[in-house]
Amino acid sequence: MAGTTHAVNSVADGLRLPLDFALSPRLAAVPLPEVGEVAPEVKAVFDEIMTFYAMDHVPAVYRWMARDGGFLQGYWRAVREAFSDRKLDRLTKEILAFAASMTAKSDYGVDFHLREARRLGLSDPMLTEAVEVVQLFNTVTKIADALQLQPDFPHTVGKR
Amino acid sequence: MEIVHVTEADELTPEDQRFCEATKAWFKIDFVPKMSRVLLTIPEFGRPYGRASRRAMMDGALTRAQKELIATMVSAINVCEY
Numbered sequence: 001m002a003g004t005t006h007a008v009n010s011v012a013d014g015l016r017l018p019l020d021f022a023l024s025p026r027l028a029a030v031p032l033p034e035v036g037e038v039a040p041e042v043k044a045v046f047d048e049i050m051t052f053y054a055m056d057h058v059p060a061v062y063r064w065m066a067r068d069g070g071f072l073q074g075y076w077r078a079v080r081e082a083f084s085d086r087k088l089d090r091l092t093k094e095i096l097a098f099a100a101s102m103t104a105k106s107d108y109g110v111d112f113h114l115r116e117a118r119r120l121g122l123s124d125p126m127l128t129e130a131v132e133v134v135q136l137f138n139t140v141t142k143i144a145d146a147l148q149l150q151p152d153f154p155h156t157v158g159k160r
Numbered sequence: 161m162e163i164v165h166v167t168e169a170d171e172l173t174p175e176d177q178r179f180c181e182a183t184k185a186w187f188k189i190d191f192v193p194k195m196s197r198v199l200l201t202i203p204e205f206g207r208p209y210g211r212a213s214r215r216a217m218m219d220g221a222l223t224r225a226q227k228e229l230i231a232t233m234v235s236a237i238n239v240c241e242y
Contacts, residue, residue, distance in 0.1 A: 099230045103237040125221035132216040133227045137234035144242035
């Protein structure tokens with residue numbers, strides 16, 4: 001999940017794709033396929049994506065991926081699997097993706113995952129607490145790196 | 161290798177040693193993490209930071225487990241091994 005979130009954000013921000021929900025001043029650096037122009041198998045993936053996220057349009061980053069339908073299909077299925085309810089619920093996963101996006105300073109990811117987390121039930125108190133944790137650990141990770149602190153927790157602590 | 165001397169817990173003031181004992185209880189561990197000791201090198205920074213951390217990491221609208229997952233995600237994105 002961390003991997004796909006970070007990678008999708010990198011593509012979206014790298015290509016300056018417009019945000020999907022907030023008003024966006026960004027103009028995509030590349031042309032995106034129009035939904036009406038794609039092959040039926042790509043259209044089927046688009047429909048899955050819109051259903052999964054309860055959206056009335058296809059997120060810009062998936063329109064970009066549709067330039068290669070086979071890649072889109074495989075990557076989307078992997079993302080869907082990573083973000084589906086399993087041992088962690090979808091809301092928790094979206095909060096984690098939001099935290100990853102904030103930490104990586106991804107405008108696209110913050111816009112996308114904050115909207116999705118809210119849709120799945122993120123309340124204002126939950127958002128406040130999540131951002132506090134992001135802030136705390138962006139502090140201590142930078143201190144740890146600056147001082148080159150070696151890990152002191154044995155990797156087996158709390159392992160289940 | 162650390163580029164600074166990491167203060168040992170027994171070098172800290174009694175007040176800060178008590179805070180370290182609370183940290184051990186919080187994490188259910190038998191040692192004081194280096195980060196706690198580093199932060200307390202400047203107690204005027206470390207003490208309020210520690211209090212803010214404890215407050216933020218308690219069960220609330222999000223569970224402590226969810227918060228630890230967020231912390232892990234931030235650490236992963238920042239590629240912070242510590």
